[in-house]
Amino acid sequence: MYNLTDVKEIKSILSRHGFNFSKSFGQNFLINPQIPQDIAIYSGINNDSGVIEIGPGMGTLTYELCKRAKKVVSVEIDKKLIPVLEDTMADFSNFTLINKDILKTDLKKLIEEEFCDMDVYICANLPYYITTPIIMKLLEEDLPIKSITVMVQKEVASRLCATEKDKDNGAISLAIRYYTTPKLLFDVAPDNFLPAPKVTSSVISLIPNETKISCKDKDFMFRVIKAAFSQRRKTLLNSLSGASYLDISKEDIKKAMEICGFSESVRGEKLSLSDFAKFSDVLLTEI
Numbered sequence: 079m080y081n082l083t084d085v086k087e088i089k090s091i092l093s094r095h096g097f098n099f100s101k102s103f104g105q106n107f108l109i110n111p112q113i114p115q116d117i118a119i120y121s122g123i124n125n126d127s128g129v130i131e132i133g134p135g136m137g138t139l140t141y142e143l144c145k146r147a148k149k150v151v152s153v154e155i156d157k158k159l160i161p162v163l164e165d166t167m168a169d170f171s172n173f174t175l176i177n178k179d180i181l182k183t184d185l186k187k188l189i190e191e192e193f194c195d196m197d198v199y200i201c202a203n204l205p206y207y208i209t210t211p212i213i214m215k216l217l218e219e220d221l222p223i224k225s226i227t228v229m230v231q232k233e234v235a236s237r238l239c240a241t242e243k244d245k246d247n248g249a250i251s252l253a254i255r256y257y258t259t260p261k262l263l264f265d266v267a268p269d270n271f272l273p274a275p276k277v278t279s280s281v282i283s284l285i286p287n288e289t290k291i292s293c294k295d296k297d298f299m300f301r302v303i304k305a306a307f308s309q310r311r312k313t314l315l316n317s318l319s320g321a322s323y324l325d326i327s328k329e330d331i332k333k334a335m336e337i338c339g340f341s342e343s344v345r346g347e348k349l350s351l352s353d354f355a356k357f358s359d360v361l362l363t364e365i
């Protein structure tokens with residue numbers, strides 16, 4: 079069994095396989111053994127669980143997941159890492175590797191085919207260049223999963239976990255809150271990776287909401303949210319009346335705001351998800 083957090087050993091394995099880090103795939107591998115252990119523990123997996131891992135790299139987190147779960151399916155885009163992972167994960171019979179782009183992977187089908195009757199969890203040290211598309215795919219596909227435990231850039235983590243009380247509250251925070259209950263778990267400094275990234279990272283947990291906030295038309299609510307945050311310094315009234323794709327007059331927006339009890343000068347970032355649900359319902363039904 080290799081020590082996948084020992085820099086000398088990592089370099090020796092990678093050079094034996096002729097592997098060079100690719101910046102374009104966001105490759106920063108963990109080298110502190112505590113962090114993959116903590117991600118695996120916080121995710122809540124046990125020996126009955128199925129895990130989908132996104133971007134296994136050379137298997138540092140995969141190793142901790144395989145030790146604890148019934149089955150781990152890792153999806154890795156970089157074909158040069160396939161022989162590396164076949165080597166480093168050779169001792170695990172509960173490990174399956176898929177060489178694919180996660181954004182092009184049919185995850186519902188994967189869950190059906192690979193994890194019959196298992197509770198499924200998602201874990202990853204995400205490639206930072208596509209954090210948001212990956213998270214939105216996981217949420218919008220309405221997957222039957224227990225939790226998502228992922229490492230992202232600290233700055234992104236603050237946005238994902240923000241509420242209307244935080245300055246980072248944005249359209250993505252509201253989308254996250256619609257689908258899940260987010261939690262910031264811990265920060266990870268750049269010197270815990272090889273190569274070291276320029277930024278600090280954070281591990282977050284997203285637990286899918288069993289009941290979603292009620293609104294008449296979710297897609298319309300998200301169009302209103304998108305418009306509300308399209309120009310951050312503008313008031314809600316000005317942002318929405320400037321959004322041609324909503325096609326609602328300033329007068330009607332004002333009326334709906336009055337019905338909801340919003341001040342005329344309120345900005346989108348001060349509104350909660352339930353404010354947006356109520357407001358979009360009023361725009362749809364009472365205006």
Ligand code: SAM
Nearest residue numbers: 103106107108133134135154155179180203205
């Ligand atoms: N899990 C490893 C670790 O923690 O040491 C590596 C994490 S590294 C930050 C991100 C990994 O995601 C890399 O292995 C990279 O090749 C892979 N990756 C990048 N884009 C991907 C994509 N679209 N689909 C699947 N894997 C991807």
